[in-house]
Structure formats: structure tokens, C-alpha cells
Amino acid sequence: MKNLISRLFGRNKRTPAHAMGMPPEMLKGLITSLEKTKPIELDCEDIFARLDEYVDAVLRGDDINTMMPDMKHHLEMCRDCFQEYEILVSAIEAAG
Amino acid sequence: MAELAITKRTNEEWLSALSGDEATVANALEDLRVILLRGLKHALNARADLDYDRMDALAEDAVQDALLTIRDKADTFKGNSMFTTWAHKIAVHKALSELRRKRWKDASLDDMLESGSGIGMFRSSKPGPEGQMVRSQTMTVVQDIIKNELTDRQKQAMVALKIQGMPIQEVADRMGMKRNALYKLMHDARLKLKKRLAQEGLTPEDVLRQFE
Numbered sequence: 536m537k538n539l540i541s542r543l544f545g546r547n548k549r550t551p552a553h554a555m556g557m558p559p560e561m562l563k564g565l566i567t568s569l570e571k572t573k574p575i576e577l578d579c580e581d582i583f584a585r586l587d588e589y590v591d592a593v594l595r596g597d598d599i600n601t602m603m604p605d606m607k608h609h610l611e612m613c614r615d616c617f618q619e620y621e622i623l624v625s626a627i628e629a630a631g
Numbered sequence: 632m633a634e635l636a637i638t639k640r641t642n643e644e645w646l647s648a649l650s651g652d653e654a655t656v657a658n659a660l661e662d663l664r665v666i667l668l669r670g671l672k673h674a675l676n677a678r679a680d681l682d683y684d685r686m687d688a689l690a691e692d693a694v695q696d697a698l699l700t701i702r703d704k705a706d707t708f709k710g711n712s713m714f715t716t717w718a719h720k721i722a723v724h725k726a727l728s729e730l731r732r733k734r735w736k737d738a739s740l741d742d743m744l745e746s747g748s749g750i751g752m753f754r755s756s757k758p759g760p761e762g763q764m765v766r767s768q769t770m771t772v773v774q775d776i777i778k779n780e781l782t783d784r785q786k787q788a789m790v791a792l793k794i795q796g797m798p799i800q801e802v803a804d805r806m807g808m809k810r811n812a813l814y815k816l817m818h819d820a821r822l823k824l825k826k827r828l829a830q831e832g833l834t835p836e837d838v839l840r841q842f843e
Contacts, residue, residue: 557774557777559842561794562770562774562777563839564793565789565793565824566835567835569821569825569828569835570834570835572822576814578810578814578815578818579799579810579811579814580811587713587716587717587719587720588711588712590716591712591716613814614799615727615731615799622675622678622723622726622727623674623719623720623723625673625677625678626667626670626673626674626719626722626723627670627716629669629672629674629677630667630670630673630719631669
């Protein structure tokens, strides 16, 4: 904390986010993902293994927040798994 | 129409058909091909973000490939979903893997890292004009934490995944890792950054307020 105060109120030159190397949007995305980070998370293979079960539950209207919160969490964190999930839902609905 | 002739099957009937005699297996696979292809073509073509001019052909190949896997792995189906959902899952995965591979086949991780938006973004913060608000100092702290705490591989992966938008499997292949190991690498990075921010008395919510 002392370190932070010294940096915040010390004699360091002040720097706007946009003058830094990392684009603000990326920084914002990263920090947002930190907000959602859990000590233990399912990985992509865990998700693939149960994606069919998860999607059927979603399509039935089950309460996945309660039933499979860790699956839902990974899908919020992982762009590629989420794309796979969305396309799977769409394919099932289109196939009838 | 061939589609009208598809037999509705329960999970047990699908599994039984796929372990039946040659004609029964062929009949079931043909029905499954029609079902999977109808779904996959529609789902892929409906996505504006999957820009590919030979989508139908790709879907046909993916379904064909999926059918081989489904026939060989039918005994691993756990029965926790509809059999057709499990089959669609395999077809979608094959199609997306192929689309991602084609889309990124010429992309080199080294080139990305050397580009303007590459690893250089983790350089030290440049001094900005005087008179900026104090909140910018928080961002300097955050930027320094990111620069100092992440390993080179974590930075590499972050550039490829977050800046270049490369799919995790493609990045993993280029880094000689399994997809799972790369997810773990990035999870470790997030945990470390979160912990270091906390040590500085900052929560992610505090930092996000700087963007408002």
C-alpha cells in the first residue's frame, strides 16, 4: 500500500492509459477477466467433454447457473469454447 | 425427400443401430449425415464472423470426418445428452478446428510478436503530458505489474490470443503446447495478476473504474 501511495502521489510522471504500450481495450479486457477469475477453473477439454450435456440442459430451459456454474463460467472466459457452444446450439436448432 | 425418410431414434436405438450389421450401420450413418449436415451448414453460414467462401464443402467434409469418429467412438458416449447432440458436438468441433486452421495457416507467432502490437506493448510506460489526473497513476501501477509479473510465454500467448485474436488451439500448436496447458498458463497469469493487484491494495473493480 505504501508503494501504491508513493506511486500515486509521488513525483512520478503521470501517464494516461493511452500513452502506454498496451491498448486500453486490451487492458480493460484483461482486468475484466481478472474480476471473473476463480482459483480453480475448468479447462477447454473439460468443457468439450460435457458440452453436449450442457447444451441439452440449456435447450430444455434448465437452470444452468445452479446446475453447471463452472461450465457457464468457462464459456464466459473462453472465446473459442463459447463460439463452439453457440454454433452447436444453432446446429441443433436448425437440424430440428 | 430423403430428409422425410429419416427414422427417429432414441439414444438406445442409435447405439444399437451403430453396432448392428453392415446395412443397419450404413443406414444409421446416412440418417445421421443428413441430420448433422443440415444443422452444421445452417449454423456455419449464419455466422458473419466465420467468413469462408467454401463453407458448404467444409461442412460436408467435417460431417464425413465426424461420422468416422462417431462410429468408432460410439461406445464412449456416456448417455448424458441426446445422442444427436453428442454427434453434432463432434461435427461442430471438426468444422471449427478446420476453419480456424485455414484462417490462421499463414500466421506466425514470431511475426505477431515483432509487429507494432506485439510484445513491445509490455515495454515500460512512457511519460505522458503533465496535468493528467491521478487515476493515470493507477494505470501505471497496473501496467508495471503486468510487465513485471508475467513470464515471456504468458506475454506471447496474451498478444496472440487477445491482440491478434488467434484461437487458443492455434496458439497452443505454435507454442508446442496442448490447448489445456495453454488455458492453464493463462489462468495462472490471471491469478498472479489478481494477487499482485491485491497486494497493491487494488481490486479489478478499482482498476476498471479508471476506464469510466
